[in-house]
Ligand code: 3PY
């Protein structure tokens with residue numbers, strides 16, 4: 001199991017890392033197909049999907065031997081949820097709804113072995129079922145990436161303290177939850193949300209950590225804007241949107257031709 005994580009380095013160097021999301025379900029074909037496309041990282045969404053730990057194992061197997069680094073958005077900021085996805089095979093965690101430095105510290109602590117954290121040692125898939133126990137135990141802390149999600153007014157207000165937590169490598173904005181928190185539900189391009197995002201990116205620049213954004217339907221313009229706004233940890237699309245768009249485009253094209 002290769003545990004060197006080039007994405008953690010990219011996060012801290014603020015160089016672009018292009019990924020995508022898996023949400024449909026725990027089917028390795030999804031991770032095989034998306035990893036074949038060549039994404040730098042792939043996020044398995046355990047918060048807004050039916051994917052559990054068994055699914056994370058299946059999906060990371062689909063990435064094995066391919067270049068995409070497996071990340072998981074855990075279902076919540078919970079020690080067991082974080083430890084289980086790391087043991088199953090992800091190299092980075094994305095933790096939803098982190099609002100304070102205390103919560104960020106808890107996320108980091110769950111992801112790191114002592115003395116930096118409280119992650120429990122065991123034989124697992126990540127250390128080749130014990131064969132590479134020593135090697136993994138020694139190098140896991142420096143390779144596991146911790147990204148926390150900023151998706152509330154409170155989190156934006158606390159952004160400096162959150163980014164000041166050692167072991168937080170970057171943040172990922174949750175524009176929908178953020179829009180709800182600011183009272184403009186679903187209006188992710190509202191000026192108030194744009195201002196909040198700018199505040200987050202400026203703080204990331206100051207702390208030398210990555211700012212992450214999801215472009216659900218990326219276009220050349222939105223990609224250019226996202227990069228020039230200062231985001232480097234970028235998710236392009238998501239499995240269900242890729243499938244929706246390709247399916248409806250094919251049908252529309254055929255209907256146009258047959259008209
Ligand atoms: C949000 O927009 O709140 C998200 O979590 C997107 O994944």
Ligand code: MG
Nearest residue numbers: 096151174177
């Ligand atoms: Mg959210």
